[in-house]
Amino acid sequence: MTTPQEDSKKQRSQKLAALPLREELRGQEPYGAPQLTVPAMLNVNETTYDVPADVVEAITEQVRRAATELNRYPDREFTALREKLAHYLSRESSLEAPLSAESIWAANGSNEIMQHIFQAFAGPGRSVLSFPPTYSMYPLYARGTYSDYIAGEREEDFTQSPESVAQQIRAHRPNVVILCSPNNPTGTALSLDVVEAAYEAGEDSQAMVIVDEAYGEFRQQGTPSALELLPGRERLIVSRTMSKAFALAGGRLGYLAAAPEVADALRLVRLPYHLSAVTQAAAEAALDHSQALMANVERIKTQRDRIVSELGEMGLDPKPSDANFVFFGGLQDEKTAWQHLLEDGILIRDVGIPRHLRVTAGTEEETTSFLESLRQHLAAESPRAAARG
Structure with a gap:
């Protein structure tokens, strides 16, 4: 005996199957x-x-000001936000040379950040390598951009060594490599020598190397950020989010740091005015109260x-x-x-x-x-x- 909810779900599934869906999407389950x-x-x-109440008040006031100009498109380049993100990252990671706003890109959550990267550097005839168990969205990004997904391997204790990562990159020659640090779901962070090994191993295939640091602010004392490796590495991208440490999961703001030309590449695939004025205002107010x-x-x-x-x-x-x-x-x-x-x-x-x-x-x-x-x-x-x- 099935429940009304189960019957309704079955009917919806049958209707979905009748649509002219892309073949590789048939039978798939959405993330959730x-x-x-x-x-x-x-x-x-x-x-x-x-x-915190004072942060709520600051976000409310900044959004209120933005609301007076919602009849106009937002700043397409989100200039003020990029400047504040660059300042925050430079301070948070104690970088010797501060990041510039030209090295920053932002989008509606780190999911859209990844989608932009895949649209620019992956796609049909290209491949993406990540190392399960890891964030379950990586294969979905690949599927959504017609990219071949390659599941790499970890050690039995879920860690990654420089030698193993480099060997797998040389063997598969992917166009995009994703290193999740700290890794979701295991919580393990990578040493910088793993990132360096991945970058060097990707030289022959000109692989873009993404270090997904969504949980970067929670790392243990002494655990470095891959931001330290950015100078001189034009194929390295460090992705972050305001969903976790900034308690802004409902605000949907992800961002990355990379060479300025990476941001130029992402401009080629982003939708016009992709960051709303409200999103920019809320994120800027949260950054003003980061401490x-x-x-x-x-x-x-x-x-x-x-x-x-x-x-x-x-x-x-x-x-x-x-x-x-x-x-x-x-x-x-x-x-x-x-x-x-x-x-x-x-x-x-x-x-x-x-x-x-x-x-x-x-x-x-x-x-x-x-x-x-x-x-x-x-x-x-x-x-x-x-x-x-």
């Missing part, structure tokens, strides 16, 4: 995570702290490290994390654990890797709820495991 309203939503790596927003980053890092410590004490296998989440293994049944947490009002992410789950580091209260619920689940599982043994 469960959207459920529960007390602790720790599944999509948002900042769970509210935006207040970064205070929450430190609180999140404290809870992240607490999660790693306490999961280890529970006998689980949490991976070291440079992100705002923790990837952990050692579960007997990850789906049962996920369901138990959900019933306790805690939503985390099943990333499809057996015996593993991923949890966002939230507030102290949310973290406590997660840890207590999981501890109860493990305690209840132990007698059953002993009985089966």
Whole structure:
């Protein structure tokens, strides 16, 4: 017996199949995570702290001013925003030579940043290499731009070595290489020698090397940013987002730093006036208050490290994390654990890797709820495991 919801979904699926859809899209599932309203939503790596009141007021005022000119197109070059992003990155990464606004590009979330890069440098007859398990959108970017997607390999502990990365790039000769650091879903960060090895290995095929640093602000002290490697490397791109550390997931602002000619290439594929005046205004106001927003980053890092410590004490296998989440293994049944947490009002992410789950580091209260619920689940599982043994 099927439910009305299941019947409706089946009918929609049949109607979709009747459309003249591109063949490579048939049977595919859209990207998405469960959207459920529960007390602790720790599944999509948002900042769970509210935006500070003074920042809300600043964004509101800046957007109000922008609203008086919405009858006009926005600044196509988002000049003021690029200048503020360049200043922020130069300060945040302690770069010896400040970045210029000409080295910055921005779009509606880092997803559109990646789409622009793929449209300019990948496409039909070209290939893209990334290293699963990693961000699940990379193959979708490739599919959407008619690019061949190549799934590389990681070590058993999900790390990457310079030698392995370089060997795979030389073997496959991709046009675009994506290195995710810190990696999603594992939280592992790359040393700069991995990025350098990837860049050098891509010389023969003139591969564009993207370092996706969406979680860069959460990295451990002493973990460097690939921004340090930009000088003299015209094929290197470092991608960032304001969705995570800036608590601006609803604002949709992603950006990158690269050689100025990379931004010139992306102008060839962007849609006209792709960044609205409202988006530019909200992002500029958030950048003006970056120090207040970064205070929450430190609180999140404290809870992240607490999660790693306490999961280890529970006998689980949490991976070291440079992100705002923790990837952990050692579960007997990850789906049962996920369901138990959900019933306790805690939503985390099943990333499809057996015996593993991923949890966002939230507030102290949310973290406590997660840890207590999981501890109860493990305690209840132990007698059953002993009985089966």
